[in-house]
Amino acid sequence: MELSASHQILQPVRMSTIIASFALALFLNFLPWRDLRLVPDFVALVLVFWCVRQPRLVGLGVAWSLGLVTDAGNGVLLGQHALAYSLLAFLGIWLSRRILWFGAGLQALHVGAILIVGQAVSLLVRLAAGNDFPGWPILVGPLAGAILWPLVSWALLLPQRRQVREQAI
Amino acid sequence: MDHTPPPFFKRGPAPLVRLFFFASLSLALLVIDARFRYADGLRNWLALAAYPLQRAATAPIELLSSVGSFLASQAQLVQENESLRAKALEASRDAQRYEAAQAEAAQLRRLIGAQERLEVRAIPAEVMYNGRDPYSHKLFIDRGATQGVRPGSPVTDETGVVGQVTRVHALVSEVTLLTDRDQAIPVQVMRNGLRAIAFGGGGAGTLELRGMAANADIQNNDRLVTSGIDGTYPAGLPVATVIRIERDAENAYARVVCRPAAGVDRGRFVLVLSDDTAKPPRPEETQSAKDKTRRRLRDKDGTVR
Numbered sequence: 001m002e003l004s005a006s007h008q009i010l011q012p013v014r015m016s017t018i019i020a021s022f023a024l025a026l027f028l029n030f031l032p033w034r035d036l037r038l039v040p041d042f043v044a045l046v047l048v049f050w051c052v053r054q055p056r057l058v059g060l061g062v063a064w065s066l067g068l069v070t071d072a073g074n075g076v077l078l079g080q081h082a083l084a085y086s087l088l089a090f091l092g093i094w095l096s097r098r099i100l101w102f103g104a105g106l107q108a109l110h111v112g113a114i115l116i117v118g119q120a121v122s123l124l125v126r127l128a129a130g131n132d133f134p135g136w137p138i139l140v141g142p143l144a145g146a147i148l149w150p151l152v153s154w155a156l157l158l159p160q161r162r163q164v165r166e167q168a169i
Numbered sequence: 170m171d172h173t174p175p176p177f178f179k180r181g182p183a184p185l186v187r188l189f190f191f192a193s194l195s196l197a198l199l200v201i202d203a204r205f206r207y208a209d210g211l212r213n214w215l216a217l218a219a220y221p222l223q224r225a226a227t228a229p230i231e232l233l234s235s236v237g238s239f240l241a242s243q244a245q246l247v248q249e250n251e252s253l254r255a256k257a258l259e260a261s262r263d264a265q266r267y268e269a270a271q272a273e274a275a276q277l278r279r280l281i282g283a284q285e286r287l288e289v290r291a292i293p294a295e296v297m298y299n300g301r302d303p304y305s306h307k308l309f310i311d312r313g314a315t316q317g318v319r320p321g322s323p324v325t326d327e328t329g330v331v332g333q334v335t336r337v338h339a340l341v342s343e344v345t346l347l348t349d350r351d352q353a354i355p356v357q358v359m360r361n362g363l364r365a366i367a368f369g370g371g372g373a374g375t376l377e378l379r380g381m382a383a384n385a386d387i388q389n390n391d392r393l394v395t396s397g398i399d400g401t402y403p404a405g406l407p408v409a410t411v412i413r414i415e416r417d418a419e420n421a422y423a424r425v426v427c428r429p430a431a432g433v434d435r436g437r438f439v440l441v442l443s444d445d446t447a448k449p450p451r452p453e454e455t456q457s458a459k460d461k462t463r464r465r466l467r468d469k470d471g472t473v474r
Contacts, residue, residue, distance in 0.1 A: 023222070030219070030226035032298035060187045064194065072215030073223055075309065075336060075343045076302045078208045079198035086191040093184050129203050131304040132350060132371050138303065 010160040013054055017159050021046050022066065030073060037137040040145030043070060044088055044118055045152055048111055051092030052099050053156075063089035077129055084121040088114055104150040112146030209336075216338040223309075223341070227297050289403055292316060292441040294324075297341065306349040306369065308332075310439060313340040321401060323442045329407035329430030330354065330395060331439055342441070347408070347429050348374050356408050357396035361386055364396050367409060367427060376409045378425035383416050387425060403442060407431075 025042040033039045043066055050058035067082030074081075091114045092099075099110050119142050127133065182190075202208040294310040312318050314337045322334045324344045332352065336343040345352050350371040356378075357364050363386060367376040381387065391411040397404025409427035416423045 026219070026222050027226050030223045030298075032227055032230055034299075035303070037303045060184070060191045064191045067195070068198075068215055069219050072212050073219035074302050075307060076304075077199055078202040078212055078215075079195040082198065083192055083195035086188060086195060090184055090188040125199060126304045129199075130351075134303040 010157065013057070013160055015057075017156075018050055018054070018058060021050070021156055022062075026066070026069065026073075029070065035137070036141070037134060038140045038144070040141050040148055041115070041118075042145075044085065044115055045111075045145045045148060046156070047085055048088055048092040048114055049149075049153055049156055051089045052096040055093040055096050058089070059093065060086050060089045077125065080122055080125045083125065084118040087121055088118045091117065104153070107153070108146045108149040111149045112143060115142035115145045118142070212336075213338055216341065220338075220340055223297065290443045292318060292443065294318075294342075294439055294441055296437050296439060305351075306332075306346040306371075307335075308344050308346065310342050310344060310441070311340070312441060313338050313342050315339055317443070318342045318441050319443060323402045323406070324439050325406060325442060326431045326439050328432065329409075330402065331431045333401070334441060344439070347376060347431075354402060354408060355396045355399045356393040357404075358387060359392040359394050360388075363387065364398070365393075365425075367393065370426065374429075375412075376427040376429055378427065379422070381423045381425050383421060383423045385423060387411060387414060387423070389414060392430075393427060 022043070025046040028042040047058070047063055047066065051063070063085040064082045067080075067085035068078065070081040070085075071078045095110060095114070099107050102110070116139065119138060123133075123138065198208060202212075292312055294312040297309045297311050299308050308331075310318075310324075318334055318337050320334055320337050324331045324334060330347060332344045332346040332349070333354075334342050335345040347354060347367070347369055348371070349369040352369045354367050355364065356367045365378045365381055368379050370377045378387075389411055393408045393411070395402040395404055395406045395408055407430040409429045411425055412428045413426040414423055415426075
């Protein structure tokens, strides 16, 4: 019975894979994008992925620390991304059993909703701090993230799959 | 066989409890950072941790642009050379005039017994990337406290004021652009010396003069320069050009919209000015205001490094 990718037998994940994926996501986030509103938040995407896949390895502590680094790197209020990422991680862990039951498209739908909630938290924090509403394009980032989800989950599962193949040979 | 429960049951505190813990931690940090600025030490350390990744992330773009300039065509170079030579000629003429004027001004200042102005020191810096926060207008430059950048220094490019250094890390500084909603700069109309304060217009990328009387003598295409009375910006730097004036009979104030003179979010190189002008002593303060200032100063001493 092949329901979805989650039912394939995968090798246990290596810690180095997780760390490398987060470093790569931070790198992608720090690229000098022209307009950040239109770019998906790669750290949030990778974070949700690991929270869904490995809720026992990656949790709220990791999310919070990543949020702080993002805050300092972006020069925004300390705690803005930390709060948003903590909530993302919680939603990812909470929905992990449900999400893995679906195929890639429906997974992306869930992830899109989670990312929008994260963005909304950031928005609320900034509005409370007295900033202007940056316009509706702010929704494009999370939606682009949701569209990238199948690709990201395929790429991040690659190391685990490859090990299986190597063992088979 | 060991009889410990399967690892599935050993999960520590429930996720909801952890969420509450981290959310309250974040909220506390937010309040501390936004309201009291106690968190600057922590921020500096975190920024240092993020620095290698930031540097690495800007490297490919730098590489691309350097490859692009390596492959620039002959004709382009010749043209650029010509225009640069013309510019240099103009600049040297201006510099001569400036030197003469400065000598004259110094002499006059000595005559009237005014304090002599110290030279304005300029630190050249390269823009690493534009502000990544869609809620505010900032950019990051590759010079920090180790190179002598100080918070509050004005930042200019070759055409005018870009903004002000608002945060200094060890190797990176954050510049708030003139177009940021919370940024204000005292200006003067070049034509008639009328003084005003220009505020950032937020998302539109413009500046706005607030509190200008409806009958104030200001016209389209008036050029605005820094007035220098705030002691932060040196006087006479180009700031903006007036592009639109809305005078409304219902309103006591005119709405004056200006376009910044500098390529506020376009240029790649900027100058960080550090103006060491001897400032006049502050006017006497009342007792309560003095207490407040002292508290603020103490807070600063306690947190900055």
